[in-house]
Amino acid sequence: MLQIEVKDVKKSFKDVQAVRGISLAIERGEFVALLGPNGAGKTTLVEMMEGLRTPDSGEIRIQEKTWQKNEKELRKIIGLSLQETRFSEKLTVLETLRLFASFFDLADDRAKEVIALTGLENKQKSLTGTLSGGQRQRLALAVALLNHPEILFLDEPTTGLDPHSRLDLWNILKKLKDEGRTTLILTTHYMEEAESLCDHIIIVDEGKIIQEGELSDMLDENSHNLDELFINLTGKKLNDIDEIVQK
Numbered sequence: 001m002l003q004i005e006v007k008d009v010k011k012s013f014k015d016v017q018a019v020r021g022i023s024l025a026i027e028r029g030e031f032v033a034l035l036g037p038n039g040a041g042k043t044t045l046v047e048m049m050e051g052l053r054t055p056d057s058g059e060i061r062i063q064e065k066t067w068q069k070n071e072k073e074l075r076k077i078i079g080l081s082l083q084e085t086r087f088s089e090k091l092t093v094l095e096t097l098r099l100f101a102s103f104f105d106l107a108d109d110r111a112k113e114v115i116a117l118t119g120l121e122n123k124q125k126s127l128t129g130t131l132s133g134g135q136r137q138r139l140a141l142a143v144a145l146l147n148h149p150e151i152l153f154l155d156e157p158t159t160g161l162d163p164h165s166r167l168d169l170w171n172i173l174k175k176l177k178d179e180g181r182t183t184l185i186l187t188t189h190y191m192e193e194a195e196s197l198c199d200h201i202i203i204v205d206e207g208k209i210i211q212e213g214e215l216s217d218m219l220d221e222n223s224h225n226l227d228e229l230f231i232n233l234t235g236k237k238l239n240d241i242d243e244i245v246q247k
């Protein structure tokens, strides 16, 4: 059974055609990297797969089910972290996770488990408003992992993380990959991240898929690594993007 099937999906915002006819299929256990320059349409596409935005046309199925008819059921099997997450600033880390755990009817223990998994033990009693950017990202991941999701969507989970925290997050995801029951869709501007975690690479530009496949099949004498491939395909230097991301 396909975990995600997207068929000729389109989405516009007023005069901006953010997604211009994208189709893709993702199997169980695949780790997929969604790459593309700023404004390519990655977040719009991911939010439609997450059932948070409705496509103007086309079809999306999660485990063969549509969002329109199966939202309650699908919410139980997916986990997500948005590009920017806001938490209630008056709750602590632990209280926030317990609140989300209650939405899923999960035991209180699960909040503690994801705190340990994401290395937030020493911040569990801190108000979320006092967390650093990187700690907030970890909390967003902790929330995404609460319900043991079969399908995990992470939109730029490591943007702004220090190198050490980024490695920690990669290790958490690698462990999930080894366990083999999670399907991951990850957007990132870090080619190294895509290379080290994902086998299935999808490059999007101007609302369309411009290249897709296994990394090893996509490289050739002109593109020795994902960095070079990205530049050759999009005509944009990743350094430029990194600078934008870091601002």
Ligand SMILES: Nc1ncnc2c1ncn2[C@@H]1O[C@H](COP(=O)(O)OP(=O)(O)OP(=O)(O)O)[C@@H](O)[C@H]1O
Pocket: 013, 014, 016, 017, 018, 036, 037, 038, 039, 040, 041, 042, 043, 044, 045, 083
């Ligand atoms: N709510 C919105 N209203 C109007 N335009 C939007 C909205 N959301 C996205 N867009 C536009 O749609 C296009 C795609 O945006 P999207 O956020 O999907 O890009 P992205 O690939 O995620 O970029 P980034 O790498 O910067 O996160 C952009 O031109 C953006 O300005």
Ligand SMILES: [Mg+2]
Pocket: 042, 043, 044, 083, 155
């Ligand atoms: Mg985005």
